[in-house]
Amino acid sequence: MEFADARDKFIQTWGTLATQWGINRTMAQIHALLMISPESMDTDGIMAGLQISRGNANMNLRDLMDWGLVFKQLKTGERREFFYAEKDIWKVARQVVKERRRREIAPVLTVLDELKTVKTDSLEAAEFAKVIGNISRVANFADTTASAVLKAEENWLVNQFFSVFA
Amino acid sequence: MEFADARDKFIQTWGTLATQWGINRTMAQIHALLMISPESMDTDGIMAGLQISRGNANMNLRDLMDWGLVFKQLKTGERREFFYAEKDIWKVARQVVKERRRREIAPVLTVLDELKTVKTDSLEAAEFAKVIGNISRVANFADTTASAVLKAEENWLVNQFFSVFA
């Protein structure tokens, strides 16, 4: 397969996958473009590479930086800003889990705790409390496990272990 | 907290969370409604409970059945169809992972394998091959692990173990 075709297919595939997971297509495509770029890129390069507007590029680059997946690089003697992506896919996955946990899972756990205080004065309310209790226990277990894994991954020895496989 | 408020808050929260994960809001809300319902519900009950149209209810119930999260119940002497949800949240999580793996991850793994055959005849192409190789190894490892966990979870002993926590 020719490089140009492979690159386009990768960017398109990454964008589609992201969409299915609630992440906007352009954001994923910029990430893909930067991941496979040997050099950091400026806004115009990204605009040209993906055929998108300046505003769109700017907004999604900012979001990617908020997610901790892309970083700004300032080159001496250059006025423009350059961008590069984290390329270690383990770190990318870890960062995504970390952010989603913080932004989405944590607030849900709070709501679940609140809902557990419901008055169980009817059949419906009792069933509700039972289901919420079940969800809450599992969610907390999953959250604690994820948290432990994230912490463990920051440990050198574990990283060495995983580097054998990845 | 009053039951009616708690129920509404749960349905709304579940819907929001789902949206952030690429699942449509109504589908998640129907799922939430059925999870906390002590009895199976018919289409009119769901329509009334969520204030949605018949078409919407029907379409999303079908999708939920495709995902293996909701099932039809036929009551003798009743002409209408009733629906009920899987309430064991471990089973729900497992089913979601299983389906997403089949629908989304598996196709991406195929594309990645294809992309690994790219000609590495330039700096860009070499970097591309390196990143794709990295992603592919990690994705395959994760996929294999998920698959193993799904299989293990079907094992009685493991289920007993988890049932202590959840």
Place this chain on the structure above:
DNA sequence: ATATATTTTCAGAAATAATTGAAAATTAGA
């Protein structure tokens, strides 16, 4: 077979999300 209840489909409407492009703001050199 006919009537009635129920489910399914789907074109158009509504809602939501993403994108553009140009103006405003910011930054840094002369």
Place this chain on the structure above:
DNA sequence: TCTAATTTTCAATTATTTCTGAAAATATAT
């Protein structure tokens, strides 16, 4: 300071997704 390069913002536009509602299809009872 002034000017030019660059980045950011955001109202308007465009694209995408979801939802409605009524007609068509299907199923069941008489």
